[in-house]
Amino acid sequence: MCAVAASEVSLDPTVQSFVGEPRKMLIGGQWVAAESGKTFEIYNPATAEVIGHAQSADASDVDKAVKAARKAFDEGPWTRMSPSERQKIVWRIGELIDENTEKLAQLESLDNGKPISVARAADVPMSADMFRYMAGWATKLDGKSISPSVVYAPGAEWHAYSRREPVGVCAQIIPWNFPLLMEAWKLAPALATGNCVVMKLAEETPLSGLFLAELMQQAGLPDGVVNMLTGFGETAGAPLAAHPGADKVAFTGSTEVGKLIVNASQNDLKRVSLELGGKSPNIILNDCDVEKAIAGAANAIFFNGGQCCTAGSRLFVQEGVYDEIVEGLANYARGIKLGPGLDPETQMGPLVSQTQLERVTGYLESGKAQGARAASGGGRHGDTGYFVDPTVLVDVQDNMKVYQEEIFGPVVAATKFKDFDDDLIRRANDTVYGLASGIWTQDISKAHKLAARIRAGTVWVNTYNIFDPSLPFGGYKQSGWGREMGEKVLDHYLEHKTVCVGL
Numbered sequence: 181m182c183a184v185a186a187s188e189v190s191l192d193p194t195v196q197s198f199v200g201e202p203r204k205m206l207i208g209g210q211w212v213a214a215e216s217g218k219t220f221e222i223y224n225p226a227t228a229e230v231i232g233h234a235q236s237a238d239a240s241d242v243d244k245a246v247k248a249a250r251k252a253f254d255e256g257p258w259t260r261m262s263p264s265e266r267q268k269i270v271w272r273i274g275e276l277i278d279e280n281t282e283k284l285a286q287l288e289s290l291d292n293g294k295p296i297s298v299a300r301a302a303d304v305p306m307s308a309d310m311f312r313y314m315a316g317w318a319t320k321l322d323g324k325s326i327s328p329s330v331v332y333a334p335g336a337e338w339h340a341y342s343r344r345e346p347v348g349v350c351a352q353i354i355p356w357n358f359p360l361l362m363e364a365w366k367l368a369p370a371l372a373t374g375n376c377v378v379m380k381l382a383e384e385t386p387l388s389g390l391f392l393a394e395l396m397q398q399a400g401l402p403d404g405v406v407n408m409l410t411g412f413g414e415t416a417g418a419p420l421a422a423h424p425g426a427d428k429v430a431f432t433g434s435t436e437v438g439k440l441i442v443n444a445s446q447n448d449l450k451r452v453s454l455e456l457g458g459k460s461p462n463i464i465l466n467d468c469d470v471e472k473a474i475a476g477a478a479n480a481i482f483f484n485g486g487q488c489c490t491a492g493s494r495l496f497v498q499e500g501v502y503d504e505i506v507e508g509l510a511n512y513a514r515g516i517k518l519g520p521g522l523d524p525e526t527q528m529g530p531l532v533s534q535t536q537l538e539r540v541t542g543y544l545e546s547g548k549a550q551g552a553r554a555a556s557g558g559g560r561h562g563d564t565g566y567f568v569d570p571t572v573l574v575d576v577q578d579n580m581k582v583y584q585e586e587i588f589g590p591v592v593a594a595t596k597f598k599d600f601d602d603d604l605i606r607r608a609n610d611t612v613y614g615l616a617s618g619i620w621t622q623d624i625s626k627a628h629k630l631a632a633r634i635r636a637g638t639v640w641v642n643t644y645n646i647f648d649p650s651l652p653f654g655g656y657k658q659s660g661w662g663r664e665m666g667e668k669v670l671d672h673y674l675e676h677k678t679v680c681v682g683l
């Protein structure tokens with residue numbers, strides 16, 4: 181049994197038994213154990229207690245899963261269904277997510293540590309919406325009629341057109357920061373376009389993905405169309421990324437592992453899409469609405485405990501409002517209620533794991549050693565679980581590690597700038613990443629000038645961390661390759677075929 185404290189929501193009985201029993205993996209429509217018999221422990225990050233067990237897949241399980249996906253792709257019925265039948269199934273997955281909101285929110289909160297209030301209001305409904313949005317595309321994947329422009333032979337005529345066809349078997353590898361949402365971002369477009377999938381869930385957070393796989397079966401997804409694996413990056417992720425039977429690999433995670441994925445895909449030139457890290461600049465100008473900018477800067481860095489690839493972790497504040505903004509942000513940080521995700525009052529949960537706790541506190545030590553000062557927070561919170569206090573670092577220099585590297589925790593590095601000029605743009609762009617950015621100003625002209633010059637895939641103006649299934653999302657530079665969501669993501673999952681007919 182998974183014990184919860186008195187202040188926490190009482191667990192749904194389905195969730196209790198789902199967590200309490202060792203979970204199996206879904207391969208070819210069957211729930212199976214790893215061939216090696218190996219399992220690993222699942223932790224509650226709020227308490228560091230073991231709450232369950234999952235299968236540790238290795239190369240032989242990966243091989244089985246890829247073959248199951250290949251069979252489903254080659255033999256149907258999935259790939260022979262009409263677009264509207266496929267649309268109905270993908271839509272139904274979204275409906276089932278909605279119908280299971282509380283169970284999914286509890287699983288997500290237990291496994292990842294995120295506040296249940298956030299899981300209910302954001303992770304779960306946004307995942308459902310992603311499936312419904314992508315369901316609509318299933319019936320709109322038209323090719324084009326093309327008029328050949330050059331006549332080689334006098335009198336000859338051709339009729340040409342393009343077809344858009346699924347890529348085939350897609351390997352998908354996801355991280356632990358938004359497990360359900362990352363499953364939705366990857367699975368929904370792959371399915372709407374008629375592909376088959378082998379997904380490897382993050383070892384830290386396998387629960388919601390396994391539950392979602394059950395919902396997909398209920399929705400009528402044929403066997404083998406989605407195969408759901410649990411296991412570690414080195415033993416399950418690496419053989420999946422390198423498997424010659426996968427036509428494509430879609431990865432979200434660290435830039436470091438993203439490069440390994442590219443290497444692994446080289447042998448057979450798989451299609452690759454990557455959603456990687458960030459060190460996003462959040463820029464506050466003198467003429468901002470100060471109250472909104474403070475709340476916005478806090479949301480930019482403290483949402484999900486800073487475990488967001490888009491985290492606004494480099495804060496640039498113009499001289500005239502610097503003191504007010506930094507003091508306001510530090511006060512805001514001190515007011516955030518930390519606690520277990522399952523406590524409805526909790527505003528920020530623990531980090532996901534002991535590894536992340538050590539990584540983030542290591543950065544805090546390095547910042548202090550290099551001369552930065554914590555205006556709020558600055559270290560671990562309490563001595564149970566993996567909590568870190570929301571931290572605002574000041575006296576930060578551009579060459580410090582806390583300013584340059586992705587921390588992936590609730591830590592913002594604040595710096596001051598004097599003028600709205602080229603030097604500000606240079607500093608904002610002075611990073612190997614280019615995922616997101618924020619601008620806070622009431623001057624519409626400055627907002628658009630900055631938006632054009634920031635080298636990042638998303639620019640938020642007077643808002644932050646707004647995602648929508650219709651808005652393409654992805655990175656410049658080492659933040660990744662390609663865009664997820666919106667119409668743009670369909671290109672990842674479709675081949676274009678040209679058909680030319682001599683008349």
Ligand code: NAP
Pocket residue numbers: 353354355356357380381382383384411412413414416417418419421432433434435437438440441455456457458488489539586587588
């Ligand atoms: P990660 O190692 O990049 O993990 C992402 C996914 O890749 C996980 O499923 C992981 O498996 C898998 N993986 C790891 N090594 C692999 C390999 N050699 N081949 C194929 N797959 C592999 O990220 P992490 O270790 O969880 O976190 C480390 C840092 O990555 C964070 O501190 C943060 O900076 C960054 N990060 C970024 C994002 C993002 O959305 N951009 C998300 C998460 C983390 P297992 O974890 O199961 O071993």
Ligand code: MG
Pocket residue numbers: 413
């Ligand atoms: Mg990892």
